[in-house]
Amino acid sequence: MQLSLGPVLYNWAPERWRDFYFRIADEAPVDTVAIGEIVCSKRSPFIAPHLPAVVERLRAAGKQVLPGSLILTSLPRERRQMADLVNTEELLVEVNDLTCLKPLIGRPHAIGPFINIYNEASAAFHAQRGATRICLPPELPMSSVAAIAAAVPNVLIDIFAFGRVPLAISARCYHARLHKLTKDNCQFVCERDPDGLMLRTLDGADFLTVNGVQTLSSTCTNLLGDANALSEAGVGSFRLSPQDCDMVAVISVFRAALDGREDAESGTRRLAQLYPNAPFSNGFLHGVAGFVSVAPDARSSRQHGFREPIEPHML
Template sequence: MTTLLTLGPLLYHWPAEAWRDFYFRIADEAPVASVCMGEVVCPKRAPFTFPLYEEVIERLQAAGKEVVLSTPALITDHRDLALVKDAVELGAGLVEANDVAALPLLTGKPHVIGPYINVYNESTLARMAADGAVRVTLPAELPAASIGKLAEQDSAAIGMPEIGMPMIEIQVFGRWPLAISARCYHARAYERSKDGCLYACGEDPDGLPVETLDDEPFLVVNGVQTQSASYGCLLNELDLLKACGVRRFRLSPQTIGMIEVARLFRDRLDGRIDREEASVALRQLAGHTALSNGFFHGREGAQFV
């Protein structure tokens, strides 16, 4: 079974040049088939990187990568929706919807459903297929049994033989996305208002750690987004996912060496490295950041089983 790696969108507010150079390196060095780019967390950040889209897309496509344009996870007004329209009009590749408000602009066109839209059952998957979704990245909190049920679905099983079902994609590395809010806790942590944030999120290129009163890692704040403190990691579960029929695997960018992470997952998927050796190598790359896979095993998400 052919397996493919996707690099999810960069969720943090990096300097524009660093953002561009990161994608240039991905184009030249990372063994990923698809690359998502676009502002998912805060539309206020979009003007910093949008002028660089053309050269980044050209570099990625020249390297044989599929480009997916990701759109905001929270659409609250016409300005946010304008980012979806811009992605559609750019025509550079598939557009990824992360808020149901984007779907009317994509219905009838091939598109991708991101992990911020709740796809929990077969009926929802069928509806997405009917509207043109060709790929669905399932929410991070789904356990193995639910992933298996959705991955095994085909058009005949739900009485829709005329429609091909979307390909299931699973995030297998990177902080779990937990919540998105209209409030910006990142700005508040720096004693700024949301409107006057001065892009506080740019101070923390891998997110702002939040600890408990006992000084234990708890969450990470990224602008208006809340993430896990740990790096989600399903490296040990790749064989189980493949057995379920999953063929696409998503890596969410962090400040660690993502080229090395991509190579590690590619080698593991291809059987060039065993599970134990891969786990040791990934823990070294993650440094002091814990790994977690609890959601997959029906446990608390922060746990590592």
């Protein structure tokens, strides 16, 4: 099982962003690293000066680098940015929006988790056009994951295995609106929340997380306990999404568990210490509400038609 690191979704200070990837290059046992600003094009100029050094450092460390496209492309400057990206023939581009797919047809490329691949036909469509790896959408159940992996045996299937789940993207900026600002004059207030801004219901329950124009889950996906089943289903890589914590340590926990040097239960306890900001969940994978966590004994029961999810407040 390989490990991949997704792009930083949050608005981190440029120097912190650069140093994060430098440390990933030097210390993290991860095989593939997706980089670039994929959420908001207004943030791109801040990290652009550091991109060449980050790519060079990662590749020198033996990591495969996947420059990613924006999730939502609408403005002319964003279309120009995507045109420049697809001309990067030296690196494998990760497609997050279909507008940048056409120039890549016939060339090897990767598909990110923001493309709606929900069945075998969709996966085969992209494989026929040059996709060599596909990171599946995080809301898929195990049965769909297995069916898709079986349909494209020559494509590396990556699965979103750690991090707040990206749920939606919008042309409107929720952070700007909260601070009574317009999107064009947002003053980059999203940088105040390096792990996203929690939304709560009127009853005070955690609900969603806001990241500028993006909406994420309030819980943190953790599929470490499902690693064996996912491997048997044909998954070849675990995608870890950077959160506001020690991601090198998080990656090391996953690597140790996948290599059999640590069991999933103790690994999950260590992950909870490393990232106490959000309860863990794996409901999507088990065909229940995404925010719940299905325990090992409940997984066994569900094979007989029962579902015994654990609510986040019970973790």
